[in-house]
Amino acid sequence: MNKDKISIQEIIDLVALKAAVSKRAAEEFLKVLIATIEDALMAGESVKIKDFGTFKLQWNEPRKSVNIQTGEEILLSGYHKVTFVPDAILKELVNEPFAHLEAVILNAPNDEKIEVETEVELNPLRIFEEQASEIKDLLSEIQALSSNSKKAVIENKTPEIIEEELEIEPVLNDEISLPISEVSDDVEKNSDDTNYISESEIESIEEIIETVIETPTEENSSFKKSEEKKSEIEPEKVVVSEGTFTSNPFIEIEKPKKKSRKWLWVTVVILFLVGGAVSSYFIYPPATDLVQSTIISAKKLGVRIKEMTSTTDMLNTIAKWVNPPKKEELNIETVIIPKDKVEGDSISEEETVDSLQILFDAPRIYPEYIATERIMSGSRLARMSERYYGTSDFWVYIYEANKDRIVNPDNIPTGTLIYIPKIDPRLIDATNPRCLKKARELHDLYVK
Amino acid sequence: MNQKELIASMAAKLNTPSSVVANLLDATIGVFTEQLAEEKTFGFQSFGNFEVRKKEERLSVHPSTQIRTLIPPKLVVNFKQSNILKDKLKDLPHNE
Numbered sequence: 233m234n235k236d237k238i239s240i241q242e243i244i245d246l247v248a249l250k251a252a253v254s255k256r257a258a259e260e261f262l263k264v265l266i267a268t269i270e271d272a273l274m275a276g277e278s279v280k281i282k283d284f285g286t287f288k289l290q291w292n293e294p295r296k297s298v299n300i301q302t303g304e305e306i307l308l309s310g311y312h313k314v315t316f317v318p319d320a321i322l323k324e325l326v327n328e329p330f331a332h333l334e335a336v337i338l339n340a341p342n343d344e345k346i347e348v349e350t351e352v353e354l355n356p357l358r359i360f361e362e363q364a365s366e367i368k369d370l371l372s373e374i375q376a377l378s379s380n381s382k383k384a385v386i387e388n389k390t391p392e393i394i395e396e397e398l399e400i401e402p403v404l405n406d407e408i409s410l411p412i413s414e415v416s417d418d419v420e421k422n423s424d425d426t427n428y429i430s431e432s433e434i435e436s437i438e439e440i441i442e443t444v445i446e447t448p449t450e451e452n453s454s455f456k457k458s459e460e461k462k463s464e465i466e467p468e469k470v471v472v473s474e475g476t477f478t479s480n481p482f483i484e485i486e487k488p489k490k491k492s493r494k495w496l497w498v499t500v501v502i503l504f505l506v507g508g509a510v511s512s513y514f515i516y517p518p519a520t521d522l523v524q525s526t527i528i529s530a531k532k533l534g535v536r537i538k539e540m541t542s543t544t545d546m547l548n549t550i551a552k553w554v555n556p557p558k559k560e561e562l563n564i565e566t567v568i569i570p571k572d573k574v575e576g577d578s579i580s581e582e583e584t585v586d587s588l589q590i591l592f593d594a595p596r597i598y599p600e601y602i603a604t605e606r607i608m609s610g611s612r613l614a615r616m617s618e619r620y621y622g623t624s625d626f627w628v629y630i631y632e633a634n635k636d637r638i639v640n641p642d643n644i645p646t647g648t649l650i651y652i653p654k655i656d657p658r659l660i661d662a663t664n665p666r667c668l669k670k671a672r673e674l675h676d677l678y679v680k
Numbered sequence: 681m682n683q684k685e686l687i688a689s690m691a692a693k694l695n696t697p698s699s700v701v702a703n704l705l706d707a708t709i710g711v712f713t714e715q716l717a718e719e720k721t722f723g724f725q726s727f728g729n730f731e732v733r734k735k736e737e738r739l740s741v742h743p744s745t746q747i748r749t750l751i752p753p754k755l756v757v758n759f760k761q762s763n764i765l766k767d768k769l770k771d772l773p774h775n776e
């Protein structure tokens with residue numbers, strides 16, 4: 233710190249120059265100024281000068297002390313003291329060399345929390361993907377079976393497929409951490425109920441199967457059927473699902489929404505995939521007799537879907553006491569689109585991060601300048617950076633561009649011409665913490 | 681005493697219009713501020729010294745939350761009254 237003391241005479245000269253008055257007038261003015269302030273302070277007033285500060289009188293209480301030589305106690309009398317509290321503007325101006333520094337909170341445990349949160353967000357997606365792959369495998373098996381087999385064979389195989397389902401459902405339930413025994417009981421009941429219905433009310437179920445076949449194909453927009461038929465059959469479907477619901481009164485009432493939502497997802501995926509498979513069969517029939525078997529396989533699938541939807545409906549009704557029959561169809565879009573979106577976002581983010589890193593690592597050259605500044609007394613690179621780039625932290629780039637002219641960035645001789653370089657806006661993005669971090673790293677490098 | 685009262689009082693003492701005094705005061709404060717911004721020390725013998733002092737960086741601990749914060753160094757303006765002014769103020773009676 234340079235303790236340059238300047239005399240009153242110099243101050244008088246500067247004031248005279250600035251106010252364009254004679255030195256004598258300036259001197260007298262200063263004397264009167266000091267005298268006035270003094271008088272006001274003597275009168276017990278505080279003096280406030282705009283943009284400069286406030287002078288106040290402070291009373292220091294008398295206190296006891298000890299004479300260091302004799303050891304006897306002495307009383308220091310109280311006295312008045314003039315204190316000066318600088319104005320905010322003056323404070324800022326004086327503190328300019330350190331203005332870019334900010335208080336740093338040490339030992340911040342924030343990083344861990346953020347990581348945990350992201351994991352939680354990703355988990356449902358991962359489970360969803362696993363479930364989807366499992367269901368795909370199952371479907372391909374069913375398709376392989378149905379395309380090779382005749383009517384009689386298929387009828388024999390029906391329990392097998394249901395068994396397969398039962399195998400998967402506990403697996404899913406494990407992930408959702410439901411008590412396995414309860415759920416498997418429920419599922420058995422459901423499958424029994426649906427089997428019973430499929431035997432006794434074959435006609436109504438055939439209609440249901442038709443709706444099941446229709447609804448997915450319409451979503452795929454590859455197969456066109458009249459909307460009227462669908463609307464005619466739909467109420468019956470609802471009735472049957474309600475029937476299964478009422479025939480199964482031993483259900484746990486308390487099941488969280490989350491679980492029912494997972495079931496909903498599974499149902500949605502199955503609906504979608506079955507729809508795709510069935511429509512492909514309809515459009516490209518491999519053989520005429522196969523169409524018959526396809527319909528029967530679709531019947532089975534329909535029964536299966538029925539079962540799934542009935543469980544979902546039950547869970548929904550238990551959870552919300554509301555039974556929206558069309559929710560599955562609506563949810564297909566809402567479930568699948570966000571997944572794609574998330575993936576896209578993460579990829580684009582990675583790309584920008586990478587390009588930023590490349591930008592940081594690349595040697596910076598400054599071919600273009602947006603302005604030039606001449607160093608005046610009191611001007612600082614940080615101040616220029618704040619003016620041109622919005623934040624004082626990026627002064628390091630100005631320094632880099634003018635390295636050959638600046639020996640010490642903390643003390644630039646007045647009159648030096650500084651070129652303000654044009655910088656890639658991505659590099660001086662004040663909202664990006666990485667840019668600020670990079671600038672601070674450079675700052676540490678140059679200032680030490 | 682605020683800015684207006686100060687100017688009025690000085691105008692009366694100098695026998696000059698207050699607008700002129702206001703201009704002069706602005707110029708004077710401008711010079712003071714410039715000098716302080718350049719970390720120069722200046723003072724008036726009968727009044728006191730203005731100087732810029734550097735406060736070193738320090739570690740502060742919040743008493744209740746125990747959050748440790750590193751306070752950066754800063755420059756502050758300091759005014760120290762002269763002994764002449766101190767002697768004058770000695771005569772001032774202290775009233776609680």
